[in-house]
Amino acid sequence: xxxxxxxxxxxxxxxxxxxxxxxxxxxxxxxxxxxxxxxxxxxxxxxxxxxxxxxxxxxxxxxxxxxxxxxxxxxxxxxxxxxxxxxxxxxxxxxxxxxxxxxxxxxxxxxxxxxxxxxxxxxxxxxxxxxxxxxxxxxxxxxxxxxxxxxxxxxxxxxxxxxxxxxxxxxxxxxxxxxxxxxxxxxxxxxxxxxxxxxxxxxxxxxxxxxxxxxxxxxxxxxxxxxxxxxxxxxxxxxxxxxxxxxxxxxxxxxxxxxxxxxxxxxxxxxxxxxxxxxxxxxxxxxxxxx
Amino acid sequence: xxxxxxxxxxxxxxxxxxxxxxxxxxxxxxxxxxxxxxxxxxxxxxxxxxxxxxxxxxxxxxxxxxxxxxxxxxxxxxxxxxxxxxxxxxxxxxxxxxxxxxxxxxxxxxxxxxxxxxxxxxxxxxxxxxxxxxxxxxxxxxxxxxxxxxxxxxxxxxxxxxxxxxxxxxxxxxxxxxxxxxxxxxxxxxxxxxxxxxxxxxxxxxxxxxxxxxxxxxxxxxxxxxxxxxxxxxxxxxxxxxxxxxxxxxxxxxxxxxxxxxxxxxxxxxxxxxxxxxxxxxxxxxxxxxx
Numbered sequence: 001x002x003x004x005x006x007x008x009x010x011x012x013x014x015x016x017x018x019x020x021x022x023x024x025x026x027x028x029x030x031x032x033x034x035x036x037x038x039x040x041x042x043x044x045x046x047x048x049x050x051x052x053x054x055x056x057x058x059x060x061x062x063x064x065x066x067x068x069x070x071x072x073x074x075x076x077x078x079x080x081x082x083x084x085x086x087x088x089x090x091x092x093x094x095x096x097x098x099x100x101x102x103x104x105x106x107x108x109x110x111x112x113x114x115x116x117x118x119x120x121x122x123x124x125x126x127x128x129x130x131x132x133x134x135x136x137x138x139x140x141x142x143x144x145x146x147x148x149x150x151x152x153x154x155x156x157x158x159x160x161x162x163x164x165x166x167x168x169x170x171x172x173x174x175x176x177x178x179x180x181x182x183x184x185x186x187x188x189x190x191x192x193x194x195x196x197x198x199x200x201x202x203x204x205x206x207x208x209x210x211x212x213x214x215x216x217x218x219x220x221x222x223x224x225x226x227x228x229x230x231x232x233x234x235x236x237x238x239x240x241x242x243x244x245x246x247x248x249x250x251x252x253x254x255x256x257x258x259x260x261x262x263x264x265x266x267x268x269x270x271x272x273x274x275x276x277x278x279x280x281x282x283x284x285x286x287x288x289x290x291x
Numbered sequence: 292x293x294x295x296x297x298x299x300x301x302x303x304x305x306x307x308x309x310x311x312x313x314x315x316x317x318x319x320x321x322x323x324x325x326x327x328x329x330x331x332x333x334x335x336x337x338x339x340x341x342x343x344x345x346x347x348x349x350x351x352x353x354x355x356x357x358x359x360x361x362x363x364x365x366x367x368x369x370x371x372x373x374x375x376x377x378x379x380x381x382x383x384x385x386x387x388x389x390x391x392x393x394x395x396x397x398x399x400x401x402x403x404x405x406x407x408x409x410x411x412x413x414x415x416x417x418x419x420x421x422x423x424x425x426x427x428x429x430x431x432x433x434x435x436x437x438x439x440x441x442x443x444x445x446x447x448x449x450x451x452x453x454x455x456x457x458x459x460x461x462x463x464x465x466x467x468x469x470x471x472x473x474x475x476x477x478x479x480x481x482x483x484x485x486x487x488x489x490x491x492x493x494x495x496x497x498x499x500x501x502x503x504x505x506x507x508x509x510x511x512x513x514x515x516x517x518x519x520x521x522x523x524x525x526x527x528x529x530x531x532x533x534x535x536x537x538x539x540x541x542x543x544x545x546x547x548x549x550x551x552x553x554x555x556x557x558x559x560x561x562x563x564x565x566x567x568x569x570x571x572x573x574x575x576x577x578x579x580x581x582x
Contacts, residue, residue: 083496084451084575114563130423132568160375160476169560184499185451185476185572189557192564205374205503208475212496266480272405272462273483277423281476284375 015267021259022286029255030247031142032290033201037061038235038246039068041203043078044210044227049202049235049246050163050181053143055122056156057113060165060195064176066106068234072177076101077226078210082218084184087207088166090177092226103177112171113195115155118147122154125252127260129278133188137280139251143199144280146191156196158187159281161204165195183208186281201246201287245290259283306558312550313577320546321538322433323581324492326526328352329537330359332494333521334369335501340493340526340537341454341472344434346413347447348404351456351486355467357397359525363468367392368517369501373509375475378498379457381468383517394468403462404486406446409438413445416543418551420569424479428571430542434490435571437482447487449478450572452495456486474499477572492537492578536581550574 016024033051041048054061067073073089080088093099116122124145126138136147137157144157156162162182167174174195181200200207215221235243250256260283265274307315324342332339345352358364364380371379384390407413415436417429427438428448435448447453453473458465465486472491491498506512526534541547551574556565 083499112563132421132423132570133566171563186570187573188570189554189562189566189573191566193562208374209500209502211500263480269460271480271484272403275424275480275482279423279477279479282478282480 016258016262017267018259018262021255021262025249025255029250029253030288030290031250033235033246033248033287035235035238035243037198038201039064039198039232040235040238040243041073041232042230044206046206047203048200048206049244050198051142051201051246051248052198053141053156053196055140056116056143056145056154057165057195057197059110060113060174060176061197063107063110064165064179064197065234067103067176068232069237070104070106071231071233072101072103072106073229073232075228075230077228078220079213079226080180080217080219081183081210081213081227083212085182085187085218086180087183087210088178088180089229090166090179094178106175106177108175109172110165110175112167112174114171114192115148115153118152118154123252124154125256127278127280129264129280131280133191139256139280139283139285142248142251142285144283144285146280155192157280158182158190158194158196159199160184160186161200162187162196163198163200164190165197167194181207186279188281201248202244247288247290249286249288251285307549307553308558309550309553312546312553316540316546320541320544321579321581322541324526324537324539324578326529326534328489329492329526330355330489330523331526331529331534332364332523335497335518337497338494339491339497340535341489342433342492342537342539343489344432344447344487346431347407347434347436347445348456348486348488350401351404351465351467352488354398354401355456355470355488356525358394358467359523360528361395361397362522362524363392363394363397364520364523366519366521368519369511370504370517371471371508371510372474372501372504372518374503376473376478376509377471378474378501379469379471380520381457381470385469397466397468399466400463401456401466403458403465405462405483406439406444409443409445414543415445416547418569418571420555420571422571424482430547430571430574430576433539433542433576435574435576437571446483447490448571449473449481449485449487450490451475451477452491453478453487454489454491455481456488458485472498477570479572492539493535538579538581540577540579542576 131137135149165174166178264278422428426440456465457469555569
């Protein structure tokens with residue numbers, strides 16, 4: 001098998017592997033996903049759960065929550081699946097003034113929230129590893145984030161599973177009605193170009209396995225049909241017994257530091273060569289159902 | 292739409308976009324995929340084509356070609372699909388001495404070919420962009436590659452679509468019977484740990500959309516079933532009328548330099564922020580059917 005877990009691991013006592021470290025996690029190494037900041041998407045025969053991050057994009061997240069409240073996406077669709085790029089959902093009739101779905105409480109216009117001042121309310125655990133796209137990368141409460149030290153700005157990074165606000169050419173032309181998730185290699189060139197609202201924390205494979213759109217840029221064109229969305233709900237509006245109590249591994253702990261070091265220099269016997277570096281998008285932030 | 296192509300592009304005359312540059316390509320900007328170095332994989336209702344790179348892994352590629360010649364994989368299966376990681380194919384009975392498929396001309400043992408001396412026979416077009424995993428990255432005849440300048444070694448990098456030789460803990464424990472393709476974020480920590488033999492140049496979406504394995508590390512376990520492989524053939528053994536004449540964009544041209552610059556600093560009006568950097572795994576090397 002490709003990645004055999006070590007048996008026995010060398011220096012196991014002093015150099016625990018990723019698996020060893022995960023096994024050692026305590027309840028306090030995890031935090032709950034807030035039901036007021038999670039979306040349940042019923043699509044493709046299953047459930048995708050997105051954790052929203054209102055700190056980085058307060059107005060966009062508020063509008064996305066308003067859209068979920070008014071059941072905006074129910075009956076709309078996945079309109080684009082581009083291999084090694086994004087899955088995107090929207091109103092297939094968005095460009096028809098007559099046919100497009102009307103908004104109720106949600107706003108037509110929301111400002112762009114491409115980055116945020118690096119202030120106290122924005123937690124940031126920086127990685128010692130350098131990054132080629134910006135000054136500093138790290139994690140903000142479990143979300144991969146970047147920083148510009150001179151301009152003192154912080155933003156969420158486009159890794160696998162990142163969810164953002166689709167828009168037209170104007171920076172503020174996205175109101176959250178059209179969202180996308182990254183399903184391939186990290187899309188770092190999109191950082192600071194789009195408002196990021198969160199990341200997929202459950203059911204990612206429902207998005208990543210979707211049939212690719214054969215039109216330009218992966219859009220569905222006839223005879224292909226968009227993939228219908230049954231519903232998107234704020235978790236707090238989902239009946240309690242249908243909710244999952246998800247927990248995300250905390251990224252501000254010694255355990256997380258140790259995990260990153262175990263990933264930077266893989267200790268499993270399988271590895272012949274240790275890269276000595278970790279890329280922010282190569283650090284999966286674990287999610288589990290609360291035991 | 293998420294990535295609107297520019298209309299009009301600013302500075303269009305002096306600053307062509309990626310689309311402009313691709314439209315300007317001449318026949319000499321492309322090279323053919325050699326039918327003696329391509330595998331046709333009939334799987335999942337379609338065809339996946341892998342271009343082999345014998346320069347970097349001569350013995351492994353020779354053995355993989357011998358395996359294709361003796362129809363080794365016909366009737367075997369995709370045994371592992373791990374989301375954001377790899378699709379892997381092998382003999383589902385590989386661990387049973389009785390049941391496993393016997394080799395004919397192909398070798399049981401092949402040395403590890405993890406990297407290669409940086410010599411004249413290894414073309415290398417380096418990117419000016421720095422890389423955090425190694426001294427230099429660039430392209431070798433269309434394949435993403437890395438270099439260690441001190442040790443004077445060159446190797447193929449694990450980007451989306453890279454194909455390598457699965458192995459057990461010993462570096463030389465893979466003989467090519469078990470192969471994998473990267474279906475998610477670049478797996479740079481695998482560089483120099485595994486023998487890379489090529490990359491998927493056609494039908495990638497057949498691999499990336501496969502149902503994920505629910506077992507540990509994405510292996511298929513009951514009641515899930517492995518996904519059968521109908522056949523894998525060397526292109527030169529495929530009837531001529533069933534072959535595709537594929538061309539890969541050359542990476543040693545001025546056009547390719549220009550394309551990389553257009554990707555480093557995206558010129559489409561959509562982009563508010565230009566990253567000023569390009570990651571070697573964020574440069575898709577175009578493939579087309581010969582016009």
